[in-house]
Amino acid sequence: MNRRENLKLLFTGSLATGLLLTNCSPEDKQADLSPKIAGGTPGGRIEEEIQRDQRLLSETFLTEEEREKLNVLVDIIMPADEESGSASEAGVVDFIEFMMKDAPSYQTPMRGGLMWLDSYSNDQYGKLFLDLSENERMEVIDKIAWPEKAAPEMRGAVSFFNILRNLTATGYFTSEMGYKYLGYKGNTPNAWDGVPKEVMEKHGVELPEKYLSYYLKPEERGTVAVWDDEGNLIG
Amino acid sequence: MSFEIKSSGESYDVIIVGSGAGGGMASKILSEAGLSVAVLEAGKDFDPAKDEDRTQLRPAWESPRRGAGTRVRPFGDFDQAIGGWDIEGEPYTRAKGTSFDWFRSRMVGGRTNHWGRISLRFGPNDFKRKSIDGMGDNWPIGYDDLKPYYDRVDKLIGVFGTKEGIYNEPDGFFLPPPKPRLHEMYIMKGAKKANMPVIPGRLSMLTRPINNERGVCFFCNQCNRACQAYADFSSGTCLVKPAMAKGKVELYTQAMVRSVTTDESGNATGVSFISKVDMKEYKLRSRVVVLGASACESARIMLNSKSKTHPNGVGNSSGMVGRYLHDSTGADRMGIMPELIDRERYNEDGVGGMHVYTPWWLDNKKLDFARGYHIEYWGGMTMPSYGIGFSMDTMRKYLKDEFGNPSPNGGYGEGLKKDIRRIYGSTLGMSGRGESIPQFTNYCEIDNNVVDKYGIPVLKFHYQWTDQEVKQAKHMQDTFEEILTESGAVLLGEKPGPETMYGLATPGRIIHEVGTTRMGDNPSTSVLNSNCQAHDCKNLFVVDAGPFVSQADKNPTWTILALAWRTSDYIVNELKKKNI
Numbered sequence: 001m002n003r004r005e006n007l008k009l010l011f012t013g014s015l016a017t018g019l020l021l022t023n024c025s026p027e028d029k030q031a032d033l034s035p036k037i038a039g040g041t042p043g044g045r046i047e048e049e050i051q052r053d054q055r056l057l058s059e060t061f062l063t064e065e066e067r068e069k070l071n072v073l074v075d076i077i078m079p080a081d082e083e084s085g086s087a088s089e090a091g092v093v094d095f096i097e098f099m100m101k102d103a104p105s106y107q108t109p110m111r112g113g114l115m116w117l118d119s120y121s122n123d124q125y126g127k128l129f130l131d132l133s134e135n136e137r138m139e140v141i142d143k144i145a146w147p148e149k150a151a152p153e154m155r156g157a158v159s160f161f162n163i164l165r166n167l168t169a170t171g172y173f174t175s176e177m178g179y180k181y182l183g184y185k186g187n188t189p190n191a192w193d194g195v196p197k198e199v200m201e202k203h204g205v206e207l208p209e210k211y212l213s214y215y216l217k218p219e220e221r222g223t224v225a226v227w228d229d230e231g232n233l234i235g
Numbered sequence: 236m237s238f239e240i241k242s243s244g245e246s247y248d249v250i251i252v253g254s255g256a257g258g259g260m261a262s263k264i265l266s267e268a269g270l271s272v273a274v275l276e277a278g279k280d281f282d283p284a285k286d287e288d289r290t291q292l293r294p295a296w297e298s299p300r301r302g303a304g305t306r307v308r309p310f311g312d313f314d315q316a317i318g319g320w321d322i323e324g325e326p327y328t329r330a331k332g333t334s335f336d337w338f339r340s341r342m343v344g345g346r347t348n349h350w351g352r353i354s355l356r357f358g359p360n361d362f363k364r365k366s367i368d369g370m371g372d373n374w375p376i377g378y379d380d381l382k383p384y385y386d387r388v389d390k391l392i393g394v395f396g397t398k399e400g401i402y403n404e405p406d407g408f409f410l411p412p413p414k415p416r417l418h419e420m421y422i423m424k425g426a427k428k429a430n431m432p433v434i435p436g437r438l439s440m441l442t443r444p445i446n447n448e449r450g451v452c453f454f455c456n457q458c459n460r461a462c463q464a465y466a467d468f469s470s471g472t473c474l475v476k477p478a479m480a481k482g483k484v485e486l487y488t489q490a491m492v493r494s495v496t497t498d499e500s501g502n503a504t505g506v507s508f509i510s511k512v513d514m515k516e517y518k519l520r521s522r523v524v525v526l527g528a529s530a531c532e533s534a535r536i537m538l539n540s541k542s543k544t545h546p547n548g549v550g551n552s553s554g555m556v557g558r559y560l561h562d563s564t565g566a567d568r569m570g571i572m573p574e575l576i577d578r579e580r581y582n583e584d585g586v587g588g589m590h591v592y593t594p595w596w597l598d599n600k601k602l603d604f605a606r607g608y609h610i611e612y613w614g615g616m617t618m619p620s621y622g623i624g625f626s627m628d629t630m631r632k633y634l635k636d637e638f639g640n641p642s643p644n645g646g647y648g649e650g651l652k653k654d655i656r657r658i659y660g661s662t663l664g665m666s667g668r669g670e671s672i673p674q675f676t677n678y679c680e681i682d683n684n685v686v687d688k689y690g691i692p693v694l695k696f697h698y699q700w701t702d703q704e705v706k707q708a709k710h711m712q713d714t715f716e717e718i719l720t721e722s723g724a725v726l727l728g729e730k731p732g733p734e735t736m737y738g739l740a741t742p743g744r745i746i747h748e749v750g751t752t753r754m755g756d757n758p759s760t761s762v763l764n765s766n767c768q769a770h771d772c773k774n775l776f777v778v779d780a781g782p783f784v785s786q787a788d789k790n791p792t793w794t795i796l797a798l799a800w801r802t803s804d805y806i807v808n809e810l811k812k813k814n815i
C-alpha cells in the first residue's frame with residue numbers, strides 16, 4: 001500500500017488531503033500577519049491579538065478638543081521639572097487615547113469628566129475650561145484633586161481626577177523618560193550577587209551566616225553543576 | 236508560525252495530547268526509548284529564542300498598553316501565556332451557586348512558558364493524608380516511589396535551593412540559590428520574630444549550567460516572559476524541542492483533540508482531532524495514547540470519548556472522571572515598608588520569582604483546620620509597568636513631607652511626581668498557597684447544551700469550598716499580619732473577614748487544578764491505577780495533574796514531571812513485555 005492509500009484509511013472524512021505537521025523553519029512566516037500600523041506589542045502574538053492591536057491603533061476615541069484639554073491636564077499632574085520633561089512630552093496623551101479603546105470602561109468616566117470640567121467652569125466663571133486663566137484652572141483642579149478635602153458634591157469629579165492621575169502617572173513612569181526619572185536600574189543582563197553591602201548596612205540587615213557558603217557565587221556561573229549521590233554540589 | 240501540509244501515513248507508537256509539563260516529559264522519555272511519538276498540541280509553535288516570539292527584556296513602552304493585561308494575556312501584555320481565563324470560542328460553564336475559573340494556555344509548552352517555576356517536591360506525608368487526618372484519600376503510591384524520579388527531574392531540568400533536612404519538604408539536587416533581595420531580608424527578620432522559618436526558594440532557573448545546551452540565568456526577573464537563553468524550565472524549550480531534534484518526535488500544532496478512539500475490545504486506537512487550520516476532523520492512530528492536556532482538559536477528552544464499550548466515556552466506568560477536582564487555596568496581603576521609602580537604586584531584578592519562602596511550619600493537630608500552606612513573598616524594585624503610580628489617592632499619605640507630616644492623599648504636580656519616585660519599591664506582600672480537601676461533589680462534567688467553536692462539548696464546573704479551606708484562609712490572614720507587622724511594614728487595605736471567606740481565592744484561581752482522573756487501587760473509586768494507566772483501557776495513560784489524589788501545600792508541577800517520567804518508564808516496559 002502506498003502512503004496515499006494508507007493515509008485515506010486514516011481519515012474520517014476522506015476529503016482531507018493531508019495531515020498538518022509543524023515545520024519549524026522561520027522562513028515561511030505568514031506574510032499577512034505583519035502589522036500594518038506600527039505600535040502593536042511585539043513578541044509571539046497570535047492573530048487575534050495582532051488584529052485587535054491594529055484595530056485599536058486605527059481608531060480614534062478622543063476628539064481634538066478632548067486631546068487639547070488632556071494636554072493641559074496631564075502636564076498639571078506630571079509637569080516638567082529640572083530633572084525631566086512633562087507628561088505630554090512623554091507621550092502620555094497618546095497612551096491615554098490607546099487605553100480608552102483597550103479598556104473601554106474608562107471611556108465614560110473620562111469623557112464625562114472632561115465635560116464636567118467645562119460645565120463647572122461655565123457655572124463658576126462663564127467660560128470653558130481651556131479658556132480659563134491659569135489661576136482659575138488651578139482653582140477648579142484644587143476642588144477635585146484632593147479626595148479627603150473635596151466637597152461631597154464633588155465626589156464624581158474626584159473619581160474622574162483619580163482615574164486621570166492614575167493614567168497620567170502610569171503613562172509617565174512607563175515611558176523612557178519616566179524610567180530615567182525613576183532611576184530604574186533593572187532589565188539588563190547581570191550577575192546578581194545580593195543587595196550592595198552599603199545598602200544592607202544602612203538598613204541593618206545581613207545575610208544569614210548559615211547560607212553564606214551555599215549562595216550562588218558569580219564566578220561559578222560558568223561551571224556545569226555536578227553533585228554527589230547525596231545531592232551535595234561537588235563541582 | 237506557519238504550517239506545511241504534509242502527508243503522513245505512518246501511525247505512531249505513541250500519541251501524546253498536549254505539550255505542557257506532562258506531555259513534554261512523556262515526549263522526551265518515550266522518544267528516547269526509541270518509540271515513534273506524535274505530540275498533538277492545540278496551540279501554535281512558540282520559541283522565546285526567536286526574536287519574533289521574544290518579549291524578554293522589552294521595556295514597558297514597547298507595549299501600547301504598557302504591559303497591562305489583556306483577555307489573551309491576563310497577567311500582562313508581555314506575559315507568555317497565550318490563552319487566559321476566557322478563550323475566544325472555547326467557553327466553559329459553571330453550575331448555579333458554584334464557582335470555578337479555568338486558566339488555559341494554547342501554545343507549545345502550555346502553561347510552563349510563564350509559570351512561576353516554584354518547584355517543590357511533595358513530601359512523605361503528602362501522599363498519605365488520610366492516614367494522618369482521616370480526610371480524603373491516600374495515594375496508592377508513596378514518596379519512595381517518586382523519589383528516584385524527583386531526583387532525575389532535578390538533574391535534567393535544574394532547580395535551585397538548599398538542603399534543609401525538613402521531613403515533609405524533601406531536599407533534592409539543588410543549584411545554588413540567589414541571595415535574598417532587600418524586602419526579603421526584612422521579611423526574614425520579621426518572620427524570625429514571629430518564630431516562622433524563611434528559607435531560600437526552590438525554583439527552576441539555572442543559576443549554574445547543568446549541560447551545554449541551555450544557557451545560564453542572567454537575572455532579568457522575567458521568567459514569565461519565557462527565557463531566550465532557555466535558562467528557566469519550560470516544556471517547549473527544555474523537553475519537546477530537544478526531543479524533536481533527536482528525530483523521533485513529530486509535533487502537530489493547532490491540533491485540537493476531540494476524543495480518544497477505541498476498538499471493539501475497548502482499547503485505544505488513537506485520537507480524533509480538529510485541525511484549526513482547515514477546521515476539518517482528522518484521525519491519527521497509535522499503539523498507546525497519553526493524555527497531557529491538563530487535568531480538566533484530559534478529563535474532558537475522556538468524557539467525550541464515548542463508545543459501545545465505554546458508554547460514559549473512556550476510562551470512566553467508575554464514573555470518577557472529573558470528580559475530586561481541586562485547586563490549592565490562596566489568599567494574599569500587602570503592606571508598605573516605611574524603611575524602603577526613598578530607597579537607594581540598584582538592579583534588584585534577580586530571578587523571575589521569590590528568592591525566599593516559608594514552607595508549612597505548624598502542626599495541624601493544634602489547629603482548627605486540616606492541612607497546611609506555604610507562603611510566597613513579593614516586592615522589590617521591579618520593572619515599572621502598567622499600574623505604577625496608581626492609587627496615590629489612597630497611598631500618598633504614607634509619604635512623609637520634609638517636616639515628618641503625612642502628605643495629603645491625591646494631588647498633582649512636581650511633588651506628586653517626586654512622591655511616586657519615593658514610594659517606588661516600598662510595597663511588598665505575600666501569598667499563601669495551601670492544601671484543600673478533595674471532594675466528590677467538586678467536579679467537572681460535560682455540559683450537554685454547549686459546544687466550543689470546534690463543535691466539541693464543553694466542561695461544566697461544580698465547585699464549593701468547605702469550612703476547612705475557609706478556616707485555613709483565616710489563619711493565613713492572621714499570619715500575614717503578624718509577619719508584615721514584625722517586619723516593620725504598615726498593613727495596606729482592610730483585613731479580609733468572613734464576608735469574603737477571608738480573601739480565599741475563587742476555586743481555580745491558583746491554577747493548581749488537579750484530581751480529575753485520580754489514581755487508586757480500587758477501579759470503582761478511581762480512574763487510573765498507580766501507574767497512571769486507565770483501569771478500563773490498558774493502553775490509555777494520563778500524565779498531567781489529573782492523577783493526583785491530593786494536591787499538597789506545594790505547587791504541583793514538579794510532581795507532574797516526576798509522575799510523567801515514571802508513567803513513561805512504565806509504558807516503555809509494558810510495550811517491551813508486549814502487555815500493551
Ligand SMILES: Cc1cc2nc3c(=O)[nH]c(=O)nc-3n(C[C@H](O)[C@H](O)[C@H](O)COP(=O)(O)OP(=O)(O)OC[C@H]3O[C@@H](n4cnc5c(N)ncnc54)[C@H](O)[C@@H]3O)c2cc1C
Nearest residue numbers: 253255256257277345346351352353492529779790791792
Ligand atoms: C501564572 C501561573 C503561575 C504558575 N506557577 C506555578 C509554580 O510556580 N509552580 C508550579 O508547580 N506550578 C505553577 N503553575 C501551574 C503550572 O503551570 C501547571 O501545573 C502545569 O503547566 C500543568 O502542566 P500540564 O502538562 O498539566 O498542562 P499545561 O501546561 O496546561 O499544558 C497543556 C497543553 O495541552 C494543550 N491542550 C489542551 N487541550 C488540548 C486538546 N484538546 N488537544 C490538544 N492539545 C490540548 C494546551 O494547549 C497546552 O499546551 C502556574 C500556572 C500559572 C498559570
Ligand code: SF4
Nearest residue numbers: 452453455456458462
Ligand atoms: S530571570 Fe534568568 S532564567 Fe528567568 S528569564 Fe531572566 S535570565 Fe532567564
